[in-house]
Amino acid sequence: MNKKDTILLDHGAGGKVSHAMFSELILPLFDNELLAKQNDGAVFEVPPGRMAFSTDSYTVDPLFFPGGDIGELAVNGTVNDVAMCGAIPLYISVGLIIEEGMQVVDLKRILQSMARAAQKADVRIVTGDTKVVPRGKVDKIFINTSGIGSIPTGVHVSGDGAQPGDKVIVSGTIADHGVTILSEREGLKFDSDVKSDSAPLNHMVKGMLESGYPVHVLRDPTRGGLGTTLNEIAGQSTVGIRLFEDRLPVRGPVRGICELLGFDPLYLANEGKLIAIVPGADADNVLDIIRRDAFGKDAVIIGEVTEQDPGRVVLETFIGGTRIVEMLTGEQLPRIC
Amino acid sequence: MGASGIAAKKIEISGVVQGVGFRPFLFGLACAHHLCGHVSNTASGVALFIQGKPKHLDAFLLDLPEKKPLLSQISRMVSTDTQPLDLTAFSIIKSRNARTKSALISPDVGVCPDCLKEMQNPADRRFEYPFINCTNCGPRYTIIQDIPYDRPNTSMTSFAMCPECRKEYEDPLNRRFHAQPNACPVCGPRIFLTDNKAKQVDENDPAQAMALAAQFLRQGKIVAVKGLGGFHLAVDAANATAVDLLRQRKKRPHKPFALMAARDSSLFDHVCMDGDEKALLGSYHRPIVLLKKKAFPLSASTLLAPNIAPDNPCLGIMLPYTPLHYLLLDKGPDILVMTSGNRSGDPLSIDNADALDAFAHIADYFLLHNRDIYFRVDDSITRIQQGKLRFLRRSRGYAPLPVDITPPTDDKPANILGCGAGMKSTICLTRDRYAFLSPHIGDLESIQVHKFYKDTIEHMQKILDIRPLCVAHDLHPGYFSTQFAKRLGDQGIPLIGVQHHHAHALSCMAENHLDGTVLALTLDGTGLGTDGHIWGGEVLTCTYDGFERRAQLDYLPMPGGDAAVRAPWRMAVALLYKVYGPGIMDLDIPFVRSLDKHKLAFLIQMMARQVNCPLTSSTGRLFDAVSALLMICREISYDSQAAIALAAAADVEEATNTAYLFDMKTGADGCRIMDIGPWVRQMVTDIKRGVPRSRIAARFHLTLSRMMVDAAATVGQETGLNRIVLSGGVFNNDMIFSQITRMLGAKSFKVYTHSSVPCGDGGIALGQAMAAAALQRQKP
Ligand SMILES: [Fe+3]
Ligand SMILES: [Mg+2]
């Protein structure tokens, strides 16, 4: 294999090779004047008011999957985390930790999709860092992204803001990402197409916030899925959350695979969905706004916030019973006899 | 002996001797034998002072245990001679200490013949009164809020007795002396009938309410009936359309419905019944009794609806147990479907408003009353096997009476709480030689059941006056009962985790008063093992403080975890995959042909990659697998459905047939592994040859029994043990139970089975408490 095709330890050593990689590979893709200055950090004006700041690291296996790759995920993930604070994301940092021997084409593909994602989300990648570590120290590539954004005046969204009488909206179908990654990773073949829902949600959030309707809670149900995230909210807000099984949006093929796997779509990850908890009276209007966004067409109201059962999420099942949606804790051992 | 030829005795009696008419009984008996003295309630029972001519005393003492009140149980009687006093009569002395520490709370009791006779007598002031009772019958546990068992502590407190009722209540010679729920039409609770919008449809006339309810039932309507421990949904059992409607509205497609028959003679056409079964049916416990359906009912005119218990060889039947039921069956259909009134997965409804909310879409009418149910109690489910009572569910009429756990040694267990498992749960509290198992609580999967679980523990602790010093729980971290125990542990109470099947085995040891080391054959559905896999087909050697796993069914993957329990076809795929590997795709048998090839391929990938495929040695899952493989049941809508259908399909006459071959391997740790490979191949050959499935099903049962007995015998030989306890839900299977007990007996094992608590998870709390008690005793 040609040495030029793979990443070497030198690529991260800070010398000539690293410099070449930055100026030939990274800069043209992430092209913006702040990054081009090549200072130790990015310097920029900040709008008045409060800011939101978030960070996350991405270690997904496989790197490429239907509907996205690790690069897109790393940008969208942080964009979404900032947006879930009720903020308009502005700038992003990128830290790459690359395993020696990674294919340059793969890296390029990942960087390209990061650039594309940043463009779509309308955020700038303004600072970053690259390290290369010996084989086996990481699995191909780990990416850390951080992002900051500004919070419009008057906006207060927080996980402890849910109130009895509020409605719970989810911006689209659930479990798409989780099922995709799982079946890719385990090589489970099923002749129906599932793909990750990776998407930036900041435009959707902006639309909601600008509408003036009060939004009590915003969350993106990523790892642990809708069930875990709603449990967190119920705990933080000390309210009950009641879901209706017949309203949960799950794509047919995704439902099919979940059924076969014996996994509950409520616990599988999403990478392009948000939960909005809003006053009951405004729910339909907020729903309309979400549905106008390209990534919110399948948004629905899936439940309501209750006074009873504080801290718990309860699912009303198809047959009219109730089931407790517990916080996901490790492996699910069979329990029924 | 005194100068006048008079002798005197002090007698202490303990057991169920309070709230069951014991003191008035002694009063009457003493008077009949011309004796003087007095009696009073004490902390542990009653204290009797009795004197008179020796021959009268002797006769009295002979009569006492013979003629004691129906509901009383004497567990101990200590008699000492003493000096006569200057007495001229017999009297009942008010107890000094009202709070009786260890008196036993009676369960609810079916209406007695005396009360029934009065209720049917037009001249009686309680003619057709649905709440007639006396000290020998009526509600107890369901209406008690606290001890002592006095009227102010019951839901009768809101009904002030009229002068006539009060007179009965205060007269020691009256059947209603201190009968706490005593009432009559003038002063007591009343029934009324509403439609499903809570609008009353009788003209405030209880007689009309009852007549209309009966009439609606005859017309095929669904009526919600508030009973003793909760609601039932009732329809005419002979009306298939009505039964079907109930199934649709309740979203319960297959699970059997219980029946209530006006009298046992109404049943002769439909089920087989021997003397023991008849006696059990009519006992004051009034449980549901599983009775074998008659193959060819005698008269077609009285046919029961075919959809009451489809694919089930038995019908679950009870006789009326409250006066209200008697009236309803007297005026309405002779046999009613009486299925529990609860929201799917929730506990029984006990409150009028809650029932109206929960069943408005199911019931057309509601037969209600205004006596509150403080504590819900489900109907008990029983059967007679080998001449002995067996519990499938121990609840109304039995709980909270204790199980005697006196071990051969003299140690008393400390006060312990056994938290039970996750399904069909009960809890257990111990005190001295008693284990108090709660009534059936249910599957701990909904918030309402969780609440009922916590309430039950609190209530039982209160009415039994027990504060546990130690808490025993299952090893499964996902069970609510385990999480509940852990929270108690956080408060500083010592915790002991007990393996599920160890607890099963100990529950059987305890009720049989065994000590030392025994063999245990635990055949079950789901229980977390100490190796992190799901067990349920084990031979253990077992003492109260520990166990060793000596033989197991070979592990099978459960593709999809719990999904594999709900869909037995997955277990059939797992079974075939275990034996044939990916070659299963090419097996030319109806089951494989019937599968969606994509789903099959996916499941094979899951098993190959071990994605959500926990391993299990469960016998229950093996039944599921075979049931699906024989195309008998592929998906279930209620617990054990596939296994019950498989047993029902088996031709009992074929049971004398030959078993399939099986193999025994030895695992790395010396544990025997029962290899099912050889017989799966033989079974598949049978299927290919077109052998009727009734025969294959019978051969399967026989093989399983043989294999288990073989494993037990091997371990027996290795260890020299010959006492064996049988436990786990699979022993509810009549064929397995009788085959295994017979075969073990033939190998001269001493076989111990369950008769006081269920063999299923309803008995587990007892075993947990026993393990904890043993470990507590070891503490210095
Ligand atoms: Fe069990
Ligand atoms: Mg984050």
Ligand SMILES: [Zn+2]
């Ligand atoms: Zn009576």
Ligand SMILES: [Zn+2]
């Ligand atoms: Zn009265």
